Amino acid sequence: MDELTREFLIESQEGLDRMERCLTDLEERPEETSLLAEIFRSVHTIKGTTGFLGFKRLEKLAHAGENLLGLLREGRLCASASIITGLLQLLDGLRSILRTIEAEGHEGQGKDAELICRLEELQAPVLSAGAQPALVSTASASVSAPPPIAAPPPPAASTAAEEYEGASRPRAQANSAAESTLRVDVKLLNRMMNLVGELVLTRNQVLQATAADPKLTLLSRRLDMVTADLRESVMKARMQPVSHIFSKMPRIVRDLSQTLHRRVSLQLEGQDTELDKSLLEAIKDPLTHAVRNALDHGIEPPHVREAAGKDPEGTLRLRAAQEGSHVIVEVADDGAGISVDKIRSKAIERGLITAVRAAQLSERELLQLIFLPGFSTAAQITSVSGRGVGMDVVRTNVEKIGGKVEIDARVGKGTTLRLRIPLTLAIIPALIVRSVGQSFALPQGALSELVHVPPEQAAGVIEWIEDAPLYRLRGKLLPLVFLDRLLVPGAQPQLAARRDHFIAVLDADGRRFGLVVDGLADPEEIVVKPLSAVLKDIGLYSGATVLGNGDLALILDPGAIAMRAGVAMGGEAETARQTGGDVFGDSANAAEYLLVDAAGRQAAVPLADVLRIEQLPVSRIEYIGYRPVLNFEGQLLPVDDTGGVLAAVQGNPQARIVVVVCREGGRHVGIAVSHVLDVAAGSDLFDAGTQQRSSGVTLLANRVTGVVNLGAVAPLHEPQDTTGEWNQMAETVR
Amino acid sequence: MSAQATALHRREKSASALVEICSVRLGPGLFGVPIRHIVEIIGSARPHPVPLAPGFVGGLLHYRGDVLTTVSLRRLLGLPRVDQPMDTLILESPAGCFGLLVDSVVEVLTLPAADHEPNPSTLDDNRKDLFAGAYKLKGSLLVMLDPQRLDPIRLGAARAA
Incomplete structure (x- = not known):
């Protein structure tokens, strides 16, 4: 694919993204002409450029859309729901052709006639009114058709469009944005991030080595500052506002609420919150899933809501905010919530937990059961989603990037799903632990607490059922995994009497267990380095890192350790604990x-x-x-x-x-x-x-x-x- | 892969009569690695051990911002472990770089390509897979190693199969 076509694809995609946003806005504010102008411009630019690049199919479709949009823009048609649906279909049609071009280099064979027909039908009220419409369509065709002699480059085409529109202000803004921004290959950014990580390590080593020399201290302090600034800037370069994902939601909500006959108002908050690009990609699917769930099972149909004394229009709130080194993304609806009793009976029915165990769990703990694989309240499955179906996937996806998922629900009041996402993947906080004479890095995301076992208590505190070691943590039994026994099979799992031991209490993939290590070092910000496939296949390490003292350390994967050691899903990942007392009331x-x-x-x-x-x-x-x-x-x-x-x-x-x-x-x-x-x-x-x-x-x-x-x-x-x-x-x- | 390697050798033979080879010592034996596959030679490294790793893995090495997996030629050939720093050859492979741990790097030899002979048919199958023939030196043989065959990913796959 040549440079020009690639440029065209990127620009068109951006134009269509803008168009999608405007279309959903238009539905709410049909009288706003600036929105129509923006939509028109996107389609027009595509049409102008395709003519020049020779994509006939795309041009025809864009042309049909442009005619309709022209009428709308001149106020001769009003943007009704059916017209917006038609325009959304046009958008999908254009996107699918662009995808084909991107994948195969040509437009492919598709049937657009039906869609074009439909777009023409939508113009019918005006067309049948008199002779004028013919004039309109020729006018727009004559101006926007590519000049026959010298094919202008794409920018020229858009300039033509601008003149035609006579709306120069937004265009001027777009131009200044284009001058002050630059497209950069993500690969280059990744490499920069890698190099910065390397610099961070070198700096750590320089700082340790020069601590004694007063002359060098000043220099190394400067190095320290510059490195920190550089790291922040490069990280910032990789950041994108969450609006990139949020902006897809109005369309999804619109389509779903029509299919499901719901009335929903979508509120977006904190759209400028920024997140690393790769993380943003990673939470796109979980978030879409959560929105689907909220509409399908959260927000009730209008008549049900009215009967319950609620506003017939439900509210779906998407909120993003930064909290320290994490970004919180919340999906909250004011719908029916989740019945804990239903979850309890379903979980018992599916054999996920025993009835005795279920009776011991608090409401909050029961709610977390919907994240277990295989949990699905089957009665509720629809074509759109089934609450619980795929919730385990949501959690797995979010935990894969070092995040956490929580759910809160009140029957009749609504459900809130909260995703906690780290700001970046490349550099993570970790606790350095010692075992078998080596250092290992334990990601702090999974760490919930540390227990110190002094030498004199070592023999007494570990209890055994057959050969399964257990520790009594505030009255609850916690399965233990000895890191040394795991790493060196055959080693005896006993606490040597004269040594300190530490139990790192970990929560991973809904499994809670204590990892017994020999020692703790300081927490460190570590730069994650990938491991060769041979070592990844061992299934215990998620990467390696270089510590401040220059030593290497393997990064432990808590989820994989739990799995290897056979720790079962407890359905009690949450930290809310009960100490055996009966539950009174709510x-x-x-x-x-x-x-x-x-x-x-x-x-x-x-x-x-x-x-x-x-x-x-x-x-x-x-x-x-x-x-x-x-x-x-x-x-x-x-x-x-x-x-x-x-x-x-x-x-x-x-x-x-x-x-x-x-x-x-x-x-x-x-x-x-x-x-x-x-x-x-x-x-x-x-x-x-x-x-x-x-x-x-x-x-x-x-x-x-x-x-x-x-x-x-x-x-x-x-x-x-x-x-x-x-x-x-x-x-x-x- | 071996067909490719033979083709490579044939081309070498026809293009230039001389080949540059880095010779390394391992216990009593002398081995050679074509110099154009070597990115860098690192002296006296102590790779970081990886518990539960396959036997041939010599550990991890921090090399220019990357963490490389190293292959211990000693363990690969079943020689006893020695506790001393090893020289490491950083080798290129399609999947990225990896390290090859040897007792010591000896010298770079320039040898006539015509002195190369393929693996003898009587050689153990295991070894046939690792070695790429030998050069006849005065009074001894220089056993050639094919870096592509030493790639840890390939070794791991071969071990699993």
């Missing part, structure tokens, strides 16, 4: 609490409000009048001592206490405690007889526990004075 209200011991008395702090847990000597606590305060990162923190922890250690300046730093509204407060006991899910308690929810207490591990009232901690100064200060502090803490 367990969706169950929250997690930090269980603390305050001078011998147990109390609970809502985990969501906890920012930090600081262990410090009691001498760090100072007093303003009688109020204990803590100088915490340059800010004064009021410390609550309702539990009498400070009083209990008074006169012993060596004593250490724990301060739980919490968020309370717009400010931060500290709670003095003796020590932190555990994290547990608490459930609401109800007053006997009244069935009123009691406040201030919760049921934790079958014990009634008081919840610390953070709001009761008095501020130090006037609220007005402090708010700004606390806000500022909130920034620094984050």
Whole structure:
């Protein structure tokens, strides 16, 4: 394929993408002429250029479309639903020809007559009105047909179009955009990313090597800064706004809502959120799937919604936002939600879990079952989608790129699917672990927590069922996988008494297990290098990386390890845990609490409000009048001592206490405690007889526990004075 | 592939009478690798071991931004393991570069192409697959290695089959 044709294909695709966006907008605002002008321009440019390149089939189709669009643009036809459908068909027709050209180098044989006929029919109301239409069609044909003598290059054709339209402003904008942007081959960007990764590694090594030499330190610090900037710029070059995917959604929603007879308003938020191009590609299918599901099973038909007292028009919200080093993409509908009971019975029926196990799972955990392969609420399968069908594929696809999927649903209120996507694939945060005398990198995406097993406890904490090692993690049994035994078959899985051991609790593909390693090193940002097929086939490593000290390390694949070790899908990938207590009432209200011991008395702090847990000597606590305060990162923190922890250690300046730093509204407060006991899910308690929810207490591990009232901690100064200060502090803490 | 290799040799013979060969030592034996397949020679490397890898894999090597798989000629030929740094030849293959671990690189020889003879028919089939004939040196034979046949991906596939 020659350069000109390739250029034409790219430009036409972009034009058609624009056209698609405009068409769906047009349906909502049919009177907006700028949209029509834009659509007309896209089709016109294609027609002009095809004539020159000799794609007759494409030209004929574009011409038919242009005639219709001409009438619309002149206001002689109104953009009705049927016309928009016709134009969308035209769009699909043009796209399919372009695809054929791209794949085979020629237009191929296709039957466009029907479509052309249909486009002509749509012009009928005007055409039958009088002689004028003939004039119109000749006018547009004569101006836009390629000049017979010297075939102009594509830009000339579009200039002609512009003159014809007399709408020069948008075109001028497009021109300036063309001057300030450049098309770059993705391969080149990939190579640049690779080289930058290499530079990052070299920099790490230079930094380590020059740390001792003061003359070099300055230089290496400069190198450090430039490298970081360069890395960011190259990463940015690979970024594309999510609008690239979001813009496809109005069309999908439109088509589906017509097929399924739904009324849906689509809201797009955070369209400029940027994501690495390859990741954007990777989430396209899962996202489309989620949107289909939301329309098919989430949003009810209008009459059902009305009967339920809802707006007959459903709302589908697509939201993208960056959160730290992740991008969150949410698909939320206000439809029927998912019935947990149905999931439970279906999962038992399919033999995915046992009835006993199902009874133990919380509502949130049950919801996650729809991600299991083979889960499908068959009664609901339609041609469009079946809720659950392919949800496992959605999760697999998202986890493949280091992301996570969560689902939230309330019956009658709606469903929210949340995708958590890392910003980039090439550089990932990882924890370096040691085993069999080597370093391995464990991607932090799969890591949920670390457990340290001190030498003196090593023998006692591992329990066995036959030869399956287990660890009791907050009352639940966690299957263990010994990395050394996995890597060196035949090695004895025993915890050597004189060594520290670490259990990395991993969540991968819905499998939860503990990986026992010999040691931990620092977390590092690692650059992922691909492995040769021979080593990939081993099935334990997803790549290799070069560490800051210049050593190589293999990157472990948690999912593959789980599979190799035979860890079964638990259907409990979520971190929400229950500690055996019965569930009272609506367990969706169950929250997690930090269980603390305050001078011998147990109390609970809502985990969501906890920012930090600081262990410090009691001498760090100072007093303003009688109020204990803590100088915490340059800010004064009021410390609550309702539990009498400070009083209990008074006169012993060596004593250490724990301060739980919490968020309370717009400010931060500290709670003095003796020590932190555990994290547990608490459930609401109800007053006997009244069935009123009691406040201030919760049921934790079958014990009634008081919840610390953070709001009761008095501020130090006037609220007005402090708010700004606390806000500022909130920034620094984050 | 072997037909291709023979064609290559024939062309060499007709085009120029001389061939440049890098000779390497492995235990008692002397082996040769055509120099035009060698990208670079790295001295005294200690490749990073890969647990559970196939036997012929000598480990991983960081080479110009890539992590290369290396093939241990010792293990491939069933010689005992020695604990000492090895010289590594970085070789080109259609699937990318890989490393070949040898005891030491000796020298680059320029030999007349006419001195080349194909594998003897009595050679073990296993070896026939790895070797590409030999050059007759004064008093000894230089056994030729075909880099294409040493590609870890090919070796892995052969091992699986």
